[in-house]
Amino acid sequence: MVAHPPCTYLTVSGLHWNSRPGFEWRAAETEKGLDFVRLLMAAPIPKKAIENPVSCISSRIRKPDQTIQPYDFGHDASKRTCLWLEGLPSLSPAAFPRFPGRRVEWPKGSGKIVERWSNQTDSGQSNLGPSEDRWAKRSVTYANIAEAMASQWG
Structure with missing residues (x-):
């Protein structure tokens, strides 16, 4: 399983909204998101990768096994992305400059x-x-990262 759970209410860049007046409802959405990630992590699947940007998963559930950047896989972009792995090796960018x-x-x-x-x-x-x-544009998985996942974990 390669899972990409919705990050809208999990990502560190948006958590500051949870305590702002009028946005208190977001904290409940964060908890729902964390529960979904826990469900994915507990799934009886021997090989799992859960992908998300830097988020409260790291502090509320567990630290990621790997953090990657698109530029390490040959893309002109920065987007620090965390991977929580089970039964899979760390993703290698070796095939990409x-x-x-x-x-x-x-x-x-x-x-x-x-x-x-x-x-x-x-x-x-x-x-x-x-x-x-904007949310859709920011959530795109870069092609070389997807290729590395398919070739190394497929």
């Missing part, structure tokens, strides 16, 4: 040079503006 990010000084004037990819601003934030389908 690492995509080097553009080099920028951040913070500006600091002299510190960091890498950024096409989906990031110079500060490291997402380049994708608000839209009705």
